[in-house]
Amino acid sequence: METDEILDAIKALLVERLKFDPTRAAEVTLDTSLPKGIDGSLGLDSLDFIELAMGIEERCGVMIDDQEDLAPHFKSVGALVDFITSRQIGA
Amino acid sequence: MTDPSLAQSAVASLPRAEAERGAVPRWYSHAYNRAELYRLAAAMGWLPRPARLRLARAVGRVARRLFPAERAVVRSTLEVMTGATGTRLDELTVGVFRDFAMCFSDLVTTNRQPSTRLTAHVSQARGTERLEGLEGGMISLTAHVGNWEMAGRLLALRSARPTHVVVAAEEIQALERWVRRDGDGVRFVPRTMPTVSLQLVAALRRGEVVAVQGDRALGTRGDTLVPFFGRPAPFPLGPFILARALRVPLVPAFCMLGPDDRYTVTMPEPLAVAAGGEEEALRAWVALLEETVRRHPTQWFNFFDIWNPIRG
Numbered sequence: 001m002e003t004d005e006i007l008d009a010i011k012a013l014l015v016e017r018l019k020f021d022p023t024r025a026a027e028v029t030l031d032t033s034l035p036k037g038i039d040g041s042l043g044l045d046s047l048d049f050i051e052l053a054m055g056i057e058e059r060c061g062v063m064i065d066d067q068e069d070l071a072p073h074f075k076s077v078g079a080l081v082d083f084i085t086s087r088q089i090g091a
Numbered sequence: 092m093t094d095p096s097l098a099q100s101a102v103a104s105l106p107r108a109e110a111e112r113g114a115v116p117r118w119y120s121h122a123y124n125r126a127e128l129y130r131l132a133a134a135m136g137w138l139p140r141p142a143r144l145r146l147a148r149a150v151g152r153v154a155r156r157l158f159p160a161e162r163a164v165v166r167s168t169l170e171v172m173t174g175a176t177g178t179r180l181d182e183l184t185v186g187v188f189r190d191f192a193m194c195f196s197d198l199v200t201t202n203r204q205p206s207t208r209l210t211a212h213v214s215q216a217r218g219t220e221r222l223e224g225l226e227g228g229m230i231s232l233t234a235h236v237g238n239w240e241m242a243g244r245l246l247a248l249r250s251a252r253p254t255h256v257v258v259a260a261e262e263i264q265a266l267e268r269w270v271r272r273d274g275d276g277v278r279f280v281p282r283t284m285p286t287v288s289l290q291l292v293a294a295l296r297r298g299e300v301v302a303v304q305g306d307r308a309l310g311t312r313g314d315t316l317v318p319f320f321g322r323p324a325p326f327p328l329g330p331f332i333l334a335r336a337l338r339v340p341l342v343p344a345f346c347m348l349g350p351d352d353r354y355t356v357t358m359p360e361p362l363a364v365a366a367g368g369e370e371e372a373l374r375a376w377v378a379l380l381e382e383t384v385r386r387h388p389t390q391w392f393n394f395f396d397i398w399n400p401i402r403g
Contacts, residue, residue, distance in 0.1 A: 035284065035285045035286055035346070036284070036285055044285060045285045045311060045312070045313075046282075046285045046287055046288040046311075046313075046329065047288070047311075047312070047328075047329060047332055048285070048288070049286055049288045049289050049292075050288045050291075050292060050332055050336050051336065053288075053289055053336075054292075054336045055291045056339075059111055061294055063296060064289065064292050064293050064296060065293050065294050065296035065297050067293070067297075068289070070285060070286065070289040070290065070293060071286040071289065073401060074286050074289060
C-alpha cells in the first residue's frame with residue numbers, strides 16, 4: 001500500500017470503527033497527533049487504540065505483536081503510516 | 092486477522108465526551124498504597140508466618156481506629172452486602188481490617204517467595220485444571236478480594252507464560268520494590284498513557300497473559316454501570332473489549348484466605364466475549380465477583396464507596 005492508501009485506510013477506520021465524524025476524519029493529515037492529552041490531537045484513549053490496532057491488522061495485513069514499545073509508532077498519523085509501511089516491506 | 096463483523100464493538104457506543112470530563116475515582120488517593128505501609132509489612136517478614144499473621148491481626152484491630160473514614164465506608168458497604176446490623180455488623184467491620192492486614196502481610200512477604208513455594212500456602216485449588224486446555228493469549232481477571240496478587244501469580248505459574256500486570260501508575264514503584272520485580276516472568280505495566288493498550292494487544296498476540304483487576308472504575312468512558320448487590324456500580328469494560336477484539340478468554344481467579352490461614356484458589360469457567368457481548372460478559376464477571384464477596388464479605392478490600400467512587 002502507498003502512503004496515500006494507508007492514510008485513507010486510517011481515515012476510514014476512524015469513521016467506521018472508532019465512529020469519528022466523517023468531516024473530522026477528512027481533516028486528518030500526516031501531522032495529526034493521535035493520543036489524548038496532546039493539543040489538537042484526535043484524543044484517542046486506550047479503548048480507541050485497541051480498535052485502531054485491530055483495524056490496522058485487518059485492513060493493512062500487519063500483525064501487532066511487537067516486543068518493542070509501540071507508543072512512538074502511534075504518536076501521530078504520519079508515524080503510524082511509516083510503521084505500517086515498514087511492516088509491509090518487511091513482511 | 093480479526094473478523095470484520097467484529098467492527099461494531101461496544102467502544103463505538105461509548106460517548107467520547109465522558110473520557111474528557113476529568114473525573115477521578117476515589118481510590119486513587121487511597122492511603123493503603125503508601126510505601127510506608129509496604130515497608131512496615133515487609134519489616135515483619137522475618138517472623139515465622141503464624142506469628143506474623145497474629146501480629147497482622149493485632150495491627151488490623153488498631154488500624155480500624157486510625158482510619159475512621161474508611162471504617163465508616165467499610166461498615167456501610169458491609170451493611171449493603173450482608174444486611175447485618177448492630178453487633179454483627181461491628182464484627183464484620185473489624186473482620187475486614189483484620190483480614191486485610193493478614194493478606195497484605197502475605198502480599199509483601201509470602202508472595203515474594205519463589206513461585207514453586209507458593210502452593211505450600213494453598214489448601215485447595217478449584218478449576219485450575221482448566222488452564223491446561225487454554226492455548227494462546229488470555230486475560231487473567233482478578234479483583235481486590237483476598238490475596239489477589241497470589242491468585243494472579245499462581246495463574247502465571249500454571250500457565251507458564253509471561254504475564255503483564257496492569258497497575259495504576261502511582262502503585263508501580265511500591266509494587267516493584269515491595270512485592271516483586273521483573274524477572275520471574277511477571278512485568279508490571281503502568282496505566283499511564285492511552286497507548287498502554289497497544290502493549291497488551293501485542294502481548295496477547297504473542298500468546299502471553301495480561302492480568303487486570305476488574306473491580307475498580309477508572310473514571311473513563313469505559314466505566315459501565317452494572318448491578319452489584321442490587322445497586323448499580325461502575326465497573327471497567329476495557330478488559331472485555333480487549334478480550335473480544337483479540338478473541339482471547341477472560342480467566343477469573345480468586346484467592347481467598349481460609350480459617351486455617353491457608354488460601355483457596357478458585358478459577359471459574361473462563362468467559363468468552365462474543366462480538367457485541369462485552370457488557371453481558373461484564374455482568375457475568377460482576378455476578379461471579381458478587382458471589383465470591385457474599386461468601387467472604389470481610390475480604391472485600393475496597394475502602395471506598397463502590398457504588399459511587401467518582402469524585403469530580
